[in-house]
Amino acid sequence: MEIAVVDIKGKETGRKVNLSDAVFGIEPNNHAVYLDVKQYLANQRQGTHKAKERAEIAGSTRKIKKQKGTGTARAGSIKSPIFKGGGRVFGPRPRNYGFKLNKNLKRLARKSALSLKAQDKAIIIVEDFQFDTPKTKNFIDVLKGLGVEGKKSLIVLGDSNKNVYLSSRNLKGSEVVSSSELSTYKILNANNLVFVEGSLEGIELNLSK
Template identity: 50%
Template sequence: MELKVLNTGGTETGEVVTLRDDIFGAEVSEHAIYLDVKAILANRRQGTHKSKTRAEVRGGGRKPLRQKGTGNARQGSSRSPLNSGGGTIFGPTPHGYDQKVNKKVKLLARRSALSAKAKDGKIVVVEDFKFDHIKTKPFAQILKNLGLAEKKTLLLTPEYDMIIARSGRNIEVLNIMTADKASTYDILHSQTVLVQKAALKTIEDTLG
């Protein structure tokens, strides 16, 4: 697959890049995508949910009623789960939700996600650019020139650039990541994948 390289003004540079078919033109495995995205979302959960049992709630040391003669059921503690303000029976306790996915499945899922975006024409290659100072306005202008001002966009860079990261962090529709760190979920969660030209080599080294 071949794509034309655009400049930051949104016009063609005259250069054409060839995308590898095994990464951007592979058969889409929906099952691999499902497994990877499910694991990513599960691993984000904190798992800190907790409710108190009858041994942990406050009070309840004294027997609330005498054993016999009241006509009510026997009560040994006012913190019984049967009473208002009592503990919880089999309530949630802290635990992890971590799920493991094989490395080959994760690679297949990321290739499938990129292939799906490429098939839909949602991958844009832009020439490499940098900023001298942290400034949001020129970054927003670049997105406007590329027709991405109102589209949820994932920008893939060859390496971490602090100035680029900070310049774009206040743009609501933009997510900036290095090409080797973008997950299947990040790719699919965006409407358009904007790739810096040098980041294509990083993608090929990571997923090839």
């Protein structure tokens, strides 16, 4: 698949890049995408939730009424879950929600997500650029030039570029990542993928294994 390379003002440079069919042109595997996104979201959960159970409640241990003769059910502890202020039955405990996926499945999921974006023509290739200083206005000008201002966009850099990253940090709709940080969730969560030309080689090399 050939895509024209544009500059930061959105004008064609006259060059084209050929995207690898092994990465951007496969038949998407929806189940692999589902599992990878599920794992990503599970890993975002802190798992620090906790409710006190019967043994952890502070309260008297005396038997609150006699065993027989009251005409009501027997009760031995004020900390019982059936009383107000008692412990919770099977309450949440701290846990890790993460689960393991093998590398081949995760690689297939990312290729599937990229192929879906390629099918939707939601990929833009921009020539390499840098900022001398962090400035949000400069980054907004780039988004305007590429026609993605106000849209959820993911800008993928070849190497981490601190000034470009800092310039984008205050904008809600756009996110800047390096090619090594690319994930299935982030690909699908964006309306447009903007690849800096220098990032393509590393992505295709990594996902073609």
